[in-house]
Amino acid sequence: MTPLFQPLKRVAVLAQNTLREAVRNRLLYNLLFFAILMIASSVALAELHLGDRDRIYRDVGLSAIAFFGALIAIFVGINLVNREIAQKTIYTLLSKPLYRWEFLAGKYAGLVGLLAFQVVVMTLCFLGVLWLQNAEITAGLFQAIGLIYAELALVTALALFFSSFTGSYLAGMFTLAFWIAGHLLADLRSFGAHSEVEGLRALTEALYWTLPNLDRLDLKSEAAAGLTLDTGRVIAAGAYAACYSLGLLLAAAFVFRRRDFQ
Amino acid sequence: MSAIRTRGLAKSFRSGLRARSVHALRGIDLDVQEGEIFGFLGPNGAGKTTAIKILTGLIRASAGEAWIGELPVASPESRRRLGFLPEGTFFHEYLTGREFCDMHARLLGIPRAERADRVQQLLIRVGLEKSAAVQIRHYSKGMRQRVGLAQALVGDPALVILDEPMSGLDPVGRREVRDLILGLREQGRTVFFSSHVLADAEMICDQVAVIVAGRVVEAGYLADLLGGQVGGVELVAEGIGEELSAELSRAARRSVAQGARHLFEFSGEDTAEKALDRVREAGGRIASLVPTRRSLEDLVIERSAPETDR
Numbered sequence: 001m002t003p004l005f006q007p008l009k010r011v012a013v014l015a016q017n018t019l020r021e022a023v024r025n026r027l028l029y030n031l032l033f034f035a036i037l038m039i040a041s042s043v044a045l046a047e048l049h050l051g052d053r054d055r056i057y058r059d060v061g062l063s064a065i066a067f068f069g070a071l072i073a074i075f076v077g078i079n080l081v082n083r084e085i086a087q088k089t090i091y092t093l094l095s096k097p098l099y100r101w102e103f104l105a106g107k108y109a110g111l112v113g114l115l116a117f118q119v120v121v122m123t124l125c126f127l128g129v130l131w132l133q134n135a136e137i138t139a140g141l142f143q144a145i146g147l148i149y150a151e152l153a154l155v156t157a158l159a160l161f162f163s164s165f166t167g168s169y170l171a172g173m174f175t176l177a178f179w180i181a182g183h184l185l186a187d188l189r190s191f192g193a194h195s196e197v198e199g200l201r202a203l204t205e206a207l208y209w210t211l212p213n214l215d216r217l218d219l220k221s222e223a224a225a226g227l228t229l230d231t232g233r234v235i236a237a238g239a240y241a242a243c244y245s246l247g248l249l250l251a252a253a254f255v256f257r258r259r260d261f262q
Numbered sequence: 263m264s265a266i267r268t269r270g271l272a273k274s275f276r277s278g279l280r281a282r283s284v285h286a287l288r289g290i291d292l293d294v295q296e297g298e299i300f301g302f303l304g305p306n307g308a309g310k311t312t313a314i315k316i317l318t319g320l321i322r323a324s325a326g327e328a329w330i331g332e333l334p335v336a337s338p339e340s341r342r343r344l345g346f347l348p349e350g351t352f353f354h355e356y357l358t359g360r361e362f363c364d365m366h367a368r369l370l371g372i373p374r375a376e377r378a379d380r381v382q383q384l385l386i387r388v389g390l391e392k393s394a395a396v397q398i399r400h401y402s403k404g405m406r407q408r409v410g411l412a413q414a415l416v417g418d419p420a421l422v423i424l425d426e427p428m429s430g431l432d433p434v435g436r437r438e439v440r441d442l443i444l445g446l447r448e449q450g451r452t453v454f455f456s457s458h459v460l461a462d463a464e465m466i467c468d469q470v471a472v473i474v475a476g477r478v479v480e481a482g483y484l485a486d487l488l489g490g491q492v493g494g495v496e497l498v499a500e501g502i503g504e505e506l507s508a509e510l511s512r513a514a515r516r517s518v519a520q521g522a523r524h525l526f527e528f529s530g531e532d533t534a535e536k537a538l539d540r541v542r543e544a545g546g547r548i549a550s551l552v553p554t555r556r557s558l559e560d561l562v563i564e565r566s567a568p569e570t571d572r
Contacts, residue, residue, distance in 0.1 A: 006371060009368075009371065010368075010369055010371075013365060013368040013369055014369075017354070017357075017365055020356070020357070020361075021354070021356050024356040025356075087352055088348065088350065088352035089352055089353060089354050091318075091320060091346070091348040091352065092346065092348065092353065092366065092410070092413055092414075093369070094318075094319055094320055095318040095319060095320065095341055095344065095346040095348075096338075096341060096366065096369045096370060096417075097338045097339055097340075097341045097342045097369075097370070098338055098341075098369060099338055258322070260275075260315075260320070260321040260322060261315065261320045261321060262275065262315075262321065
């Protein structure tokens with residue numbers, strides 16, 4: 001067995017354990033239940049609307065996948081790392097011949113695997129609603145869902161980064177704040193650009209370029225309108241999410257390497 | 263070769279709003295030889311768990327060095343043949359006993375063909391074969407301790423580190439753990455364990471180190487530390503007057519009176535002999551005169567007292 005293969009195997013063991021823990025956690029099923037309920041409620045919402053019903057189905061369905069996916073990424077994600085530390089179950093793991101980055105990578109891989117499962121389940125429900133309502137299923141929907149998944153992977157990396165040095169409550173607050181801010185960066189930049197205060201302009205510009213720009217990954221409106229998206233734009237947005245997530249994971253590994261478990 | 267070696271190992275933590283430095287370890291030197299049972303003893307808060315956490319890679323030393331075998335503890339490879347049972351029973355509650363042991367076996371890279379059999383044998387050895395498919399959340403404290411021991415042994419470790427393995431167990435459970443530790447030594451493994459249950463430690467240890475306030479205050483082979491030393495002399499006298507009783511009580515380190523019987527415990531043989539003469543002169547009767555051996559408890563209490571009083 002090659003030396004490279006060994007760490008990957010250990011990461012896979014930890015990822016599998018993370019998935020197992022999540023699958024045995026009731027919170028996950030509660031969130032999934034509400035997500036499916038919301039997707040199904042698009043039928044009732046469309047009845048109340050006079051316009052393009054297909055658009056309502058697609059809009060509500062995509063929003064439900066994005067919103068509940070983010071809730072799962074933030075709350076399940078943070079708990080899965082911090083619970084290992086708070087409940088001291090990390091002791092038996094880290095006393096094995098294991099690098100700390102492997103622990104984080106295993107947690108991350110397990111979480112994004114879990115999110116993939118969630119997104120697939122929610123997407124199947126979503127497609128079921130569209131099919132039952134004879135609404136058109138466009139390629140743009142799959143592109144938008146792909147980018148929702150990329151956003152969830154980035155939010156999970158944020159949760160893991162904050163969990164690497166702080167407790168559940170603060171990590172949850174920080175991740176939530178970054179998730180909200182990440183969707184408001186364009187507005188924030190525009191607000192700064194119209195400001196007469198030089199410092200504020202510089203600050204909003206700096207935030208725009210450093211915080212994760214989640215609007216880049218948000219193509220729900222176009223997909224809901226039935227548009228097929230530019231593949232180049234989708235790939236670029238996916239690459240942005242992957243690079244940003246990798247940067248966060250490297251930073252988390254650097255911080256976590258130095259952490260004492262008292 | 264030493265199974266564990268530390269030189270000047272120290273650890274400080276920052277505590278409180280003013281980030282005051284708390285010294286948990288103040289430079290300890292340990293040498294644990296292969297194939298021995300080593301007791302790491304001391305009162306609560308002495309620094310035992312801190313030292314163990316450094317050895318197992320959970321915290322980093324502020325100063326000094328530590329090795330497992332020939333490898334520094336900072337290297338994950340030093341933990342390749344190390345089994346560790348942490349203090350308390352904090353395990354993955356959603357896993358069954360078998361899943362828990364299997365996960366640790368996989369982290370150690372034990373091949374699939376070998377794994378199932380090894381886990382099963384260990385579960386039988388710790389008496390959990392019937393509960394192997396039950397989630398750990400439903401285990402009693404004793405069962406948790408045993409599944410923890412099973413995960414510590416799953417990698418066939420040359421060195422086993424146990425942090426307070428007898429804490430919270432009933433007498434039967436403690437005896438089982440004791441027997442298991444002795445069994446590990448018979449198999450040629452090194453066992454390093456911390457405990458404040460001194461009677462248990464005295465029964466099974468080859469070497470001990472007593473740690474108080476972050477310093478090793480006594481270390482060596484138990485036979486050298488306790489062997490042949492008279493801990494004191496216990497004298498039981500009858501028919502002595504109040505005045506003599508009071509006089510002897512002042513000379514004794516402990517005295518108890520019950521009706522006409524008076525028990526005095528003297529720390530030295532000379533004092534006991536003088537007391538014996540005084541009882542005879544006063545016409546009293548000697549009911550018993552017993553030299554008491556110095557116990558590990560005496561040693562720890564004796565070495566702890568001056569430090570903790572500081």
